[in-house]
Amino acid sequence: MSSPPDHTPAADVGHWLERSAARLVPRGSRMVTALVLVTLLIGVAIWFLPAWAPLVTLLVPLIFSSLVLGPRQLPWFVVYVLVVLTVVTLRQDASSRVLVAFGVMVTLGLMVLVSSRRRSRLGVAGVQGEMMFVDLRDRILRQGGIPHLPDQWYAAAELRSAGGTPFAGDFVVASEVDGRLEMVVVDVSGKGQAAGTRALLLSGAIGGLLSALPPREFLAAANTFLLRQDWDEGFATAIHLSLDLATGHYDLRSAGHPPAALRHAGSGRWEVLETEGPVLGLIDDVTYEAVSGEMRPGDALLLYTDGMVETRTRDISLGIDRMLGQAERLLRGQFEGGAKRLVEALGSRNDDRALLLVHRR
Numbered sequence: 001m002s003s004p005p006d007h008t009p010a011a012d013v014g015h016w017l018e019r020s021a022a023r024l025v026p027r028g029s030r031m032v033t034a035l036v037l038v039t040l041l042i043g044v045a046i047w048f049l050p051a052w053a054p055l056v057t058l059l060v061p062l063i064f065s066s067l068v069l070g071p072r073q074l075p076w077f078v079v080y081v082l083v084v085l086t087v088v089t090l091r092q093d094a095s096s097r098v099l100v101a102f103g104v105m106v107t108l109g110l111m112v113l114v115s116s117r118r119r120s121r122l123g124v125a126g127v128q129g130e131m132m133f134v135d136l137r138d139r140i141l142r143q144g145g146i147p148h149l150p151d152q153w154y155a156a157a158e159l160r161s162a163g164g165t166p167f168a169g170d171f172v173v174a175s176e177v178d179g180r181l182e183m184v185v186v187d188v189s190g191k192g193q194a195a196g197t198r199a200l201l202l203s204g205a206i207g208g209l210l211s212a213l214p215p216r217e218f219l220a221a222a223n224t225f226l227l228r229q230d231w232d233e234g235f236a237t238a239i240h241l242s243l244d245l246a247t248g249h250y251d252l253r254s255a256g257h258p259p260a261a262l263r264h265a266g267s268g269r270w271e272v273l274e275t276e277g278p279v280l281g282l283i284d285d286v287t288y289e290a291v292s293g294e295m296r297p298g299d300a301l302l303l304y305t306d307g308m309v310e311t312r313t314r315d316i317s318l319g320i321d322r323m324l325g326q327a328e329r330l331l332r333g334q335f336e337g338g339a340k341r342l343v344e345a346l347g348s349r350n351d352d353r354a355l356l357l358v359h360r361r
Helices: 009-024 030-048 053-068 073-091 096-119 126-140 192-212 215-229 318-329 338-345
Strands: 153-160 172-178 180-188 236-244 251-253 260-263 268-274 293-296 300-304 353-360
Touching: 030 053, 053 073, 053 096, 073 096, 096 172, 153 172, 153 180, 153 300, 153 338, 172 192, 180 192, 180 215, 180 300, 180 353, 192 215, 192 236, 215 236, 215 251, 236 300, 236 353, 260 318, 268 300, 268 318, 300 318, 318 338
Parallel strands: none
Antiparallel strands: 153 353, 172 180, 180 236, 236 251, 251 293, 260 268, 260 300, 300 353
């Protein structure tokens, strides 16, 4: 004769949790299965051993799920954890400490639900989404890496963001095309996350345009690209250097950007190379005229963003004079590592900064 079924409250709770878990777990989702089982075991432990397993133990699967589950699975799992929490709380003594712990955990669960709704726009789990974003940033920033140059040339770029993070509104893109070094320094309008997001998109587009178009057409194409984005703050300044690595001949074109500076090895003096052109993303069908010259052995060229020379209390022209004075002191006879020394010594810590140094040995 078979034994009668167990209808104790604890058994009913266990059966309910098992049925809920079966409905929650999607087929093939090992991570969700593991989390549901862990939550179930924690719930049973809290029910039978409240002195050894406090309510806050349920925070472990709740927080872990926010890191590894996708946006479709996470809301249902959070609801599952909160229901388990509500059931096992009925087993506890109705003390103020238990009620406060219950309220805090429900609040955290709701916060995870809100974050999961925002994450659903990306469609991936928290850690995976962060890894994808960082990988995208690294791939795009590698476009700004200086290509391998002949021994008689040295070039280096340095970036600093206002918040101290790798995401900034200033960036550098470089490419070698048919014996010419093509480099552009860009300053995207705005600050913070919005500027960093636009900079990531724009740097990818500029990297493609820089390698595909003749130098004289590059800024005009970048301007057209920005106009088509229809951003609220859809403008940027840029300066483009096209340098012949065999002869040292260069063409500089500017789109509303601070002027480049050239150091003549013969005289040891810096010359500001004034270039003019409209800002990118404001006016359609524009042309950008070049300022041309030749870099001789020993010469050096600086391209930079306004964060290097402009502050709230100092005009940009005075900032350029100060930068060139520091460059004379910091770069004398030692250009290797000079870009890093200049960025660390100059500029506003409240603004993004970028600097490009090119030297012909």
